[in-house]
Amino acid sequence: AQSVTQLDSQVPVFEEAPVELRCNYSSSVSVYLFWYVQYPNQGLQLLLKYLSGSTLVKGINGFEAEFNKSQTSFHLRKPSVHISDTAEYFCAVRNIETSGSRLTFGEGTQLTVNP
């Protein structure tokens, strides 16, 4: 079984500042890693995913994440945030060996961008 820990439940930042949302996972097997974003009153949508290859993954809206196998982390970063980035962000993992696209989600991090 795997688990995901998002280390910060809330992250307030000012517009145009950089941000990092932290995600650590625990798994006895190799995993795929995902970040999803949820805007207010909407469903989740995929920001980016790590399957294999380069450990730096670029996603939509200027976000990127870096997979660090030794630290079992997959932190999400953006160099300069906008008001419109205010949302809840979820890190998720999937066991490589299982079929069916089952995901295990973290508890979420609420990013609030202030003017």
Added chain:
Amino acid sequence: DAGITQSPRYKITETGRQVTLMCHQTWSHSYMFWYRQDLGHGLRLIYYSAAADITDKGEVPDGYVVSRSKTENFPLTLESATRSQTSVYFCASSESLGGGIHEQYFGPGTRLTVT
């Protein structure tokens, strides 16, 4: 409209009542999922389905029933609603072709309140 839809978007019901949440997708995706979202818990998988007539339990299946007689529909039934089932429910779907990793697409959610 194309995509994944959920109905109703909002529902208030009384303890002990049966309630069914509907999920419909137009992509003919093989996999469908039901999650509940609660503060402090992120998203937790209730049930999922690999294809029509194939369903399996997730992390928190107790008190819920699912069926999948058609590929495009995946209703979730609370047979006797309890206050602890007050939550936001999300349906998702994904394809699974040739072992590839496909993202999950989420519906807009159903906010259920059990009084």
